[in-house]
Amino acid sequence: MHKKTLSDWSLDFCIYLVLLLCGLATLLPLANILSKAVSDESSVVSGKVGIFPVGFQLETMKYVVSSSQFLHSIGISLLITVVGTVLAILVTAITAYPLSKRHLPGISFIMLLFIFTMMFNGGIIPNYLLMKQLHLINSLWSLMLPALISVFNMLVIKSYYESLPEALEESAKMDGARNFTILFRIILPLSVPVIATIALFYAVYFWNDYFHPMLYINDAGLKPLQLYLRDIVLNADSSNALNKSTDDLMNTSPEGVRSATVIASIIPMLLVYPYLQKHFVKGVLIGSVKG
Amino acid sequence: MLKKYNKAMLLTVAACLSVSSLVACSSKNTTTGGSTSPASTTAAVATTTGPKPELRSLQIWQQEDYNTYPVAKFLEQKTGYKVKYDMLPQDKPQDKMNILIASGEPYDVITSVGGTDFKALYADYAKKGALVDLGPLIDKFGPNIKSAVDPEALEAAKVDGKLYAIPTKSIPTTSSSLYIRQDWLDKVGMKTPTTLDELVAVLKAFKEKDPGGNADKNIPLTVRGDAPFIDNIVGAFGMPNFWNNVNGKLTPRIQDPAYKDYVNFAQDLFKQGLIDKEFAANKDATAKEKFTSGRAGIIMLNWSDVPVIIDALVKNVPTAKANYLPALKGKDGKIGLSANQGFDRISFIPKASKHPEDAIKWMNAKLEKDTFKGMAIGEENKHFTFKDGAYTPIQPIFTDERNRANNFLMGTDDKNYPTYWQARVRKDLRLFEAWKFMNVTEANVRVLDPLGFAPYLPEFSKNFQQLNVMVGDYTTKLLFGAEPLSGLDAFIAKYKSSGGDASVKEVNDWYATAKK
Numbered sequence: 001m002h003k004k005t006l007s008d009w010s011l012d013f014c015i016y017l018v019l020l021l022c023g024l025a026t027l028l029p030l031a032n033i034l035s036k037a038v039s040d041e042s043s044v045v046s047g048k049v050g051i052f053p054v055g056f057q058l059e060t061m062k063y064v065v066s067s068s069q070f071l072h073s074i075g076i077s078l079l080i081t082v083v084g085t086v087l088a089i090l091v092t093a094i095t096a097y098p099l100s101k102r103h104l105p106g107i108s109f110i111m112l113l114f115i116f117t118m119m120f121n122g123g124i125i126p127n128y129l130l131m132k133q134l135h136l137i138n139s140l141w142s143l144m145l146p147a148l149i150s151v152f153n154m155l156v157i158k159s160y161y162e163s164l165p166e167a168l169e170e171s172a173k174m175d176g177a178r179n180f181t182i183l184f185r186i187i188l189p190l191s192v193p194v195i196a197t198i199a200l201f202y203a204v205y206f207w208n209d210y211f212h213p214m215l216y217i218n219d220a221g222l223k224p225l226q227l228y229l230r231d232i233v234l235n236a237d238s239s240n241a242l243n244k245s246t247d248d249l250m251n252t253s254p255e256g257v258r259s260a261t262v263i264a265s266i267i268p269m270l271l272v273y274p275y276l277q278k279h280f281v282k283g284v285l286i287g288s289v290k291g
Numbered sequence: 292m293l294k295k296y297n298k299a300m301l302l303t304v305a306a307c308l309s310v311s312s313l314v315a316c317s318s319k320n321t322t323t324g325g326s327t328s329p330a331s332t333t334a335a336v337a338t339t340t341g342p343k344p345e346l347r348s349l350q351i352w353q354q355e356d357y358n359t360y361p362v363a364k365f366l367e368q369k370t371g372y373k374v375k376y377d378m379l380p381q382d383k384p385q386d387k388m389n390i391l392i393a394s395g396e397p398y399d400v401i402t403s404v405g406g407t408d409f410k411a412l413y414a415d416y417a418k419k420g421a422l423v424d425l426g427p428l429i430d431k432f433g434p435n436i437k438s439a440v441d442p443e444a445l446e447a448a449k450v451d452g453k454l455y456a457i458p459t460k461s462i463p464t465t466s467s468s469l470y471i472r473q474d475w476l477d478k479v480g481m482k483t484p485t486t487l488d489e490l491v492a493v494l495k496a497f498k499e500k501d502p503g504g505n506a507d508k509n510i511p512l513t514v515r516g517d518a519p520f521i522d523n524i525v526g527a528f529g530m531p532n533f534w535n536n537v538n539g540k541l542t543p544r545i546q547d548p549a550y551k552d553y554v555n556f557a558q559d560l561f562k563q564g565l566i567d568k569e570f571a572a573n574k575d576a577t578a579k580e581k582f583t584s585g586r587a588g589i590i591m592l593n594w595s596d597v598p599v600i601i602d603a604l605v606k607n608v609p610t611a612k613a614n615y616l617p618a619l620k621g622k623d624g625k626i627g628l629s630a631n632q633g634f635d636r637i638s639f640i641p642k643a644s645k646h647p648e649d650a651i652k653w654m655n656a657k658l659e660k661d662t663f664k665g666m667a668i669g670e671e672n673k674h675f676t677f678k679d680g681a682y683t684p685i686q687p688i689f690t691d692e693r694n695r696a697n698n699f700l701m702g703t704d705d706k707n708y709p710t711y712w713q714a715r716v717r718k719d720l721r722l723f724e725a726w727k728f729m730n731v732t733e734a735n736v737r738v739l740d741p742l743g744f745a746p747y748l749p750e751f752s753k754n755f756q757q758l759n760v761m762v763g764d765y766t767t768k769l770l771f772g773a774e775p776l777s778g779l780d781a782f783i784a785k786y787k788s789s790g791g792d793a794s795v796k797e798v799n800d801w802y803a804t805a806k807k
């Protein structure tokens with residue numbers, strides 16, 4: 001290591017400065033919403049709330065967090081995310097395994113079928129009709145079943161399987177293992193990095209999904225968080241008065257409540273993410289060293 | 292590697308497979324459809340004698356779940372019908388409604404809002420045969436609907452002479468006007484302006500005499516950027532609504548002869564610094580911020596915002612007082628505040644409904660006098676008190692149990708509802724005062740939207756939103772001088788060719804028949 005010169009120092013300084021500014025830029029809007037959520041409504045209306053709360057209060061947060069609809073929606077979202085991700089990983093990993101065996105007869109034809117669905121799909125109305133015929137409208141399964149396998153994710157896992165040495169399986173076979181044992185006791189434990197990555201993809205998808213619940217869920221009791229949020233956040237703006245009846249105008253939710261809802265809804269992710277990300281990063285690292 | 296030939300063959304096979312699976316799927320659809328329909332008809336027959344069926348109702352979005360809302364339980368007790376409520380999303384409800392109608396989801400009643408967009412959708416469904424003709428059903432099962440709902444409203448809800456929806460009339464209201472700092476007026480020693488000239492004098496005094504103590508940061512009048520037609524002021528030019536009666540013909544503002552005068556007037560205000568310099572960039576919230584922080588003297592405001600605004604204002608400026616300006620008179624005595632009228636909601640029965648008769652019976656039962664009152668505002672001495680002809684809510688139970696009751700209405704008792712409804716405004720005295728000033732004190736200057744009860748007008752519905760935005764943007768540009776007024780003729784020509792002409796013709800063809 002050579003001694004740092006002045007230009008090194010100034011370069012470091014610039015890098016830190018830029019990174020700091022970028023970090024702040026992403027934090028500022030969040031800080032603003034957080035402050036609005038815990039400031040009193042008068043201060044919010046008169047535009048005094050910037051990065052720091054003015055007239056600190058927790059009533060709004062309490063009101064939002066204790067609202068039964070909100071708790072319900074969080075619960076639904078968690079359920080979909082957890083069950084959906086576990087099932088999706090299972091299905092995707094199982095599908096990818098035989099497809100990684102090039103010697104399987106007709107493999108390229110089956111691959112083609114998968115790839116075909118990547119490029120073409122029926123569109124909204126046929127999908128809706130399909131769900132309806134399957135009696136899945138207003139059922140949480142309509143949000144999970146169609147998303148259980150993403151061909152792209154499956155291809156990622158498949159290529160990872162292919163990178164594993166074939167000799168491994170042969171030796172397992174010689175020891176008397178059959179296909180399921182090989183997959184679950186040998187292949188999957190070796191695939192933790194890629195599985196973790198894909199699990200994160202699926203989890204984020206299930207947590208963020210807004211469009212499908214909007215289509216398939218009519219029952220207010222089954223609304224996931226994103227749908228609930230969208231409704232709350234949109235429910236404002238008296239500038240939209242032309243399309244609203246007088247009663248609706250009197251019932252718009254205040255800015256503070258909307259901010260508090262947004263904040264309350266990101267708390268679960270904020271709690272989970274750092275933990276998840278730690279594993280995620282570690283998983284990728286193992287993968288690259290082995291690669 | 293696959294040969295090209297093989298690839299092509301595989302593709303065809305894949306295509307065939309997907310097609311055949313589609314066919315298989317659709318044939319399965321028809322068989323399941325066939326097997327369920329006899330079952331449902333027998334169920335329908337059984338209901339005429341047996342217990343009342345559970346109805347399915349699709350409603351517009353509200354914050355609480357309909358099914359657990361107290362009004363739902365009240366209605367179940369009174370009408371004997373158990374109803375499962377679903378709701379449309381807040382975001383693009385039209386799209387969702389289209390999907391549900393197209394896929395034949397068996398709702399027994401669908402209630403949407405009654406604005407132009409939804410009136411157009413409703414008429415479209417009716418014309419395509421997706422809705423049940425309610426006429427014969429109402430004759431048979433709907434005596435209350437006939438007696439309670441305003442016949443004029445029922446007439447206006449007809450499509451091609453047939454009634455497919457129960458309309459819920461809105462309470463005609465003026466919602467927006469100019470809201471002024473009374474304490475500023477007192478400080479500059481002036482009286483409440485009643486004419487445009489007096490208004491200009493007041494604005495000048497606000498700018499020059501610094502009643503707010505903001506030095507040169509005083510904003511005499513602030514408005515939103517998307518509202519270049521300033522309510523109350525446009526009334527003084529005889530154009531309170533988007534469409535106004537000019538010599539017996541309905542005319543959109545841009546083609547109104549008074550348009551130039553209005554633009555000249557407002558432009559002049561802007562040049563003198565009497566209108567917020569940044570008004571074009573103002574959102575609803577920014578204009579409110581300027582007013583509540585004590586920098587603006589007058590704001591264009593909805594009365595529904597008054598309690599929040601006054602709270603914030605007084606917190607920042609404890610001595611502040613504010614109230615609405617009366618309607619201002621123009622040079623030739625013109626005066627007017629825009630008031631909306633028309634349908635608040637429309638409720639219709641899709642063809643896919645399994646119990647259309649029961650749906651009408653249910654709606655009829657909801658319009659039974661006492662049931663309607665109980666649904667709308669609750670029980671006397673529990674939810675409200677009645678004194679000297681006025682209904683006053685008892686809080687907090689009124690807000691807890693009847694605040695969303697308006698979403699349960701399907702047609703109203705049109706003679707009594709406007710009086711019942713005032714209980715809603717009386718939940719806050721400041722709200723009531725603001726509403727009363729514009730709608731009772733100033734009732735004689737209200738100009739009802741002439742298109743409120745217009746039937747579905749295809750050209751008008753197709754274009755009105757886009758045209759309104761076009762005119763709004765153009766007028767904003769004129770006001771702050773980004774466009775010269777000399778280009779007006781060219782703009783009008785563009786307006787006419789973008790659907791303006793077709794709309795004017797269609798609207799006036801209807802207007803001519805409606806006036807008779």
